[in-house]
Amino acid sequence: MKKHLWALSALAATLAGQAVAKPLDVNDVINLNKVHSAVIAPSGNAMVYGLKKDGESNLYWQDLTSGEVRQLTSVKGTEHDLTFSQDGASIYFLADRGQGTQLYRLSLSGGEALAVTHLPIDVAGYKLAPGGSKVAVQLSVWPSCDTLACSVEKRGELDGKKSTDKSYDQLFVRHWDTWADGFVNHLFVADIKDGKAGDVVDLMQGQNTDAPPKPFSGMEEVSFNNDGSKLVYSAKAPGKDHPWTTNFDLWEVDLATKATQNLTSDNTAWDAQPTFSPDGRYLAWLAMSKPGYEADRYRIMLKDLRSNQVRELAPQWDRSPGSIQFASDAKTLLVTAQDTGQYGLYAFNVDFGDMKVLSRDGAVGQVSEGAGRVLFSKNSLDKPDDLYLVDKDGFGLKQLTQVNADKLKDLDMGDFAQFSFPGWNNETVYGYWIKPVGYVEGKKYPVAYLIHGGPQGSFSNRWHGRWNAELWAAAGYAVVMVDFHGSTGYGQGFTDSIAGDWGGKPFEDLQKGLAYIAKQEPWIDADNACALGGSYGGYMVNWIAGNWNDKFKCLVNHAGLFDMPSMYYTTEELWFPEHEMGGTPYDNAPMYDRWNPAKFVKNWKTPMLVIHGQKDFRVPYSQGLGTFTALQRQGIESRFVVFPDENHWILNTENLKVWYKEVLGWMDKHTGNQAPKANGK
Incomplete structure (x- = not known):
């Protein structure tokens, strides 16, 4: 009967002439319009962006003064990785239009997009040289081949x-999900x-x-200098140490x-994202200082x-x-970074x-x-991505799009706030709470206590496609x-x-x-x-x-x-556990033992749902199977849900529906x- 409560309350509100808003559910999250690949014209007067809507993705042009919008493409498939030509008259993008993924150029004055590349291998990424006289492309090839035809032939053989x-004969044997x-x-x-x-x-x-x-880097790791005579990229030197070095x-x-030189050989930690200033004066990049x-x-x-x-900025x-x-003035560096949630x-x-x-919240x-105008996308815990504009000096901030206005107007979101409390050693620790949708003063609500991964990570004030905190609020939980x-x-x-202190x-x-937030907010049970x-x-x-x-x-896992020792021997990026646990299991067994959850299974008694993707090579599914075995062998109420086609994340939308249902x-x-659930969920 519970599944009909929201429908009945909605009907009653409708009959009473009240506006009806329903709680968010996973279908709403999946079906939201998604803005992507946004770029601003060199003049700063217009932008082009991709918009995935109702299962189709197309490109749109928008005048930033008048707000006029026109659709540029209507071809099946997704155009992505947009770049304006230097004169602003054309837009470049990647798309698969029957010849594999290739680079295309579309004149903004009209006409069809024309293929720039005609390669027998998919173009996974590209970077244009200033002026557009050269292009760098990312291709997956057999390293010893001296022609693309050779790589195509090798692929066919495999x-x-x-x-x-x-x-x-060496690691990596597998990486992420491949x-x-x-x-x-x-x-x-x-x-x-x-x-x-x-x-x-x-x-x-x-x-x-x-x-x-x-598995995740793109062409942000590649840069032409200002005259297109040189190209700089980030990579590891060839060798067998890739799984344990950063x-x-x-x-x-x-x-x-074709002469190549290592610009950062003196730094044995991570160097990334090289970028040249437009005037050719500077090369900027990001550099860590701790190897591994x-x-x-x-x-x-x-x-x-x-x-x-060389100096640090x-x-x-x-x-x-x-x-x-x-920025185009060659004096301004635009930087994104996490800061206090x-x-x-x-x-x-x-x-x-x-x-x-230029922007802090969200x-x-x-x-x-x-031309000194900065286009950016932004979201928050209760709002998916839209596009915004601000001057590089921080003035004139305005929202340019509301791509989900129609979809969001009938959805309820839970109110949220950031809080802080004295944590370990009385040091300040931050968090967020979200009120359940339909919150009633004086009522207490069950808690969904969400714990982020990483562990060097943060849920933060952002919209999430998979772990969407508002979905628990919509289901009646205090988050x-x-x-x-x-x-x-x-x-x-x-x-x-x-x-060295995971637990x-x-x-x-x-x-x-x-304990702190439950005392401060009595509605949190x-x-x-x-x-x-x-x-x-x-x-x-x-x-x-x-x-x-x-x-x-x-508990939901x-x-x-x-099991920390077996995790080390079956994961792929070994630098991670070696840093976090202070070495290998054979060199520092006490640390792996100290923070090993498997050591404490005799204390387990709480019912646990265990979920894992079988293509998860970062945390192999044997870790989930081991958890479930420990639970079952001790007679603890438990359930194991496995997705054979998923990696560390749940990406298939039908699987995501099952995930939230479970x-x-x-x-x-x-x-x-x-709590009443939308759509009978």
């Missing part, structure tokens, strides 16, 4: 092989003449290394001679190409940038290092600049999220503090945070709560099961770490939550 064996097959990302460069790319030249011929690096360097290629540590603070480095002097700014790019946009003067805040995503010690955006010392400071923060998390959040769920077993009505059903069962 696909046509009758046996199913895979053989390896078994290594011998193909690597290489960068190729071609001249562009009369709108067409000529023959491509492999800049990494014979190198068994990836550029851009797998030593990415910047490599400069002279495009005339993926969550170290990125420093903004500047090399004066006239004097060859704004060394006292204790935040780690997510992206950098020069937000993901902001900042403008730095490269001469003096002074900073201006979460900034893509950024593009033209609580704490950015415990180890979280990002609170200074590097705070982030570093979790290393220590963060665990204490989680205990204190829930901390005695009727479920804790849930993914990855490190799943680790913490397992840790809670053995070390705080009298607090929660239920998605892709959580269960999670909310499990929590409702154990908390007695009777």
Whole structure:
């Protein structure tokens, strides 16, 4: 009967002439319009963006003065990775229009898009040289091949092989969700003449290394200098140490001679995102300083190409940038970074290092600049992405799009607020609460205690496609999220503090945070709560099961770490556990033992839902199976849900519906939550 309550209340409101708003559900999240690939014209007077709407994605042009909008494309498929031509008359993009993914150019004065590349291999990414005379493209090739035809032939041989064996002489054997097959990302460069790319030249011929690096990096790791004579990219040197080193360097290629040099050989930590100033004066990039540590603070480095002097920009700014790019004035560096539960946009003067805040609240995503005007996307806990405009000096902020106005007007969202409390060692720790949709003063609500992964991460004030906190609020839960010690955006010392202390400071923060906010907000019923998390959040769920077993009505563990020694031997990026646990299991067994959830399974008694993707190579599904086995063998109420086609994340929309149905059903069962659900869920 519960599933009909929302429908009946909606009908009653309709009959009474009241406006009806329904709680958000997973179908709403999936079906939202999604803005992507936004770029501003060099003049700053117009923008082009992609919009996925009702299952189709097309490009739109918008005048930034009048607001006039016109649709540019209507071809099946998704155009993405947009770039304006230097004169603003054309737009470049990647699309698959029957010949694999290729680079296209579309004149904004009319006509059809014309293919710039005609390659036998998909173009995974591209970067135009200033002026558009050259293009760099990312292609997946067999490293020893000297022609694309050779790589195509090699791919055909592998696909046509009758046996199913895979053989390896070195790691990586698999990475993220893909078994290594011998193909690597290489960068190729071609001249562009009369709108067409000529023959491509492999800049990494014979190198068994990836550029851009797998699995998530893109062409932000590649940059032409201002006259197109050189190209710089981030990559590891060829070798067998890739799974346990974070030593990415910047490599400069002279495009005339093909001579390559390592620009950052003196730094054995991570160097990334090279970018040249438009006037050719500076090369900027991001650099970590601790080898083997993926969550170290990125420093903004500047090399004066006239004097060859290198310095750090704004060394006292204790935040780690997510992206950098020069503005067209060559004096301003646009930077995104997490800061105290937000993901902001900042403008730095490269001469003096002074900073201006362009956007702080919410979460900034893509950024593009033209003639001093900065276009960016932004979302928040209760709002999906839209596009915004601001001057590089921080003035004139305005919202440009409302791509989901019609879809959101009939949806209720829970009110939210950030809070802080004295956590471990009485140090200030931040978090968020969200009120359940339909909140009634004086009523107490069961708690969904969301624990983020990483562990160097943060749920933050942002809209999430998978772990969408508003969905628990819509289901009638008080949502609580704490950015415990180890979280990002609170200074590097705070982030570093979790290393070697996985079940220590963060665990204490989680205990204190829930007790604090329940006392401050009496509608939060901390005695009727479920804790849930993914990855490190799943680790913490397992840790809670053995070390705080009298607090929660239920637990939900998605892709959580269960047994630390076996996790080390079956994961892929070994630098991560080696840093976090202070070495390998054979060199530092006491640390792996100290923070091993499997050590405490005899204390487990709380009902737990375990979820895992079978293609998860970061936290292999054997970790979830081990968790479930420990529960079942002890007779603890438990359920195991496996998605054979999913990796560390749930990406298939039908699977995501099942995920939320399983999670909310499990929590409702154990908390007695009777809140009405939209769409009968």
